[in-house]
Amino acid sequence: MISIDPNQLSAQDNYKLLIGSVVPRPIALVTTMSDAGVLNAAPFSFFNVVASNPPMISVAVQRKQGVQKDTARNANAKGEFVVHIADENYIEALNQTAALVPPDVSEVELANLTAVPSERISVPGLQEAGIRMECLLEQSIPLGGTADEPACDLLIGRVVYFHFSENVYDNGYIIAKSLKPVARMAGNDYVKLGEMFSIERPK
Numbered sequence: 001m002i003s004i005d006p007n008q009l010s011a012q013d014n015y016k017l018l019i020g021s022v023v024p025r026p027i028a029l030v031t032t033m034s035d036a037g038v039l040n041a042a043p044f045s046f047f048n049v050v051a052s053n054p055p056m057i058s059v060a061v062q063r064k065q066g067v068q069k070d071t072a073r074n075a076n077a078k079g080e081f082v083v084h085i086a087d088e089n090y091i092e093a094l095n096q097t098a099a100l101v102p103p104d105v106s107e108v109e110l111a112n113l114t115a116v117p118s119e120r121i122s123v124p125g126l127q128e129a130g131i132r133m134e135c136l137l138e139q140s141i142p143l144g145g146t147a148d149e150p151a152c153d154l155l156i157g158r159v160v161y162f163h164f165s166e167n168v169y170d171n172g173y174i175i176a177k178s179l180k181p182v183a184r185m186a187g188n189d190y191v192k193l194g195e196m197f198s199i200e201r202p203k
Helices: 011-021 070-078 088-096
Strands: 028-033 039-044 047-052 055-062 080-085 131-143 152-164 182-184 190-192
Touching: 028 055, 028 070, 039 055, 039 070, 055 070, 055 131, 070 080, 070 131, 070 152, 080 152
Parallel strands: none
Antiparallel strands: 028 039, 028 080, 047 055, 055 152, 080 131, 131 152, 182 190
8 A cells, every 4th residue: 555645746646646546437518607697517537416405406616826716706706607417419529628718708698508498596597408407505615725815616516407408317327328427537537427336335
């Protein structure tokens, strides 16, 4: 066993160990709206479920030298965002939204994605995703780094509306094989849904 003290490593080295170890990671494609009315979209793999009552999810948005990314800044300003689950049907377009572009450029337009109105919030969602969740910002927590220069913004979103493609939803359940989710590995690597198996929980 190789043992390593993270305090002896750089932030970049810790990042590489984390993204190589915590795999596969689900990917959230998040849409937000800027004050200027630009529809922003960006993918995040530091993403998961927080609670079910009420339904809440989390997205950790890393900062660059303490500066908030568009997603965190817009979500904090508007108090709402839409989370889309990455799937095979639009993964190439999703990847295009990771491009480094100025805040006045819409990644939605850049990736030729289709904006659709939301039901409960003002931020549009994306038609291509098999699952999307309209969220109100429950909490935004600056974490890591220093008090003056946090390393990331942890966005906690309360889901106020679900949208599912008909082929992925069946009587209250999600059909994973129809959704064809895509998850993140390290580097440029992704993974599709592989072999599934079941183990009964102990009583």
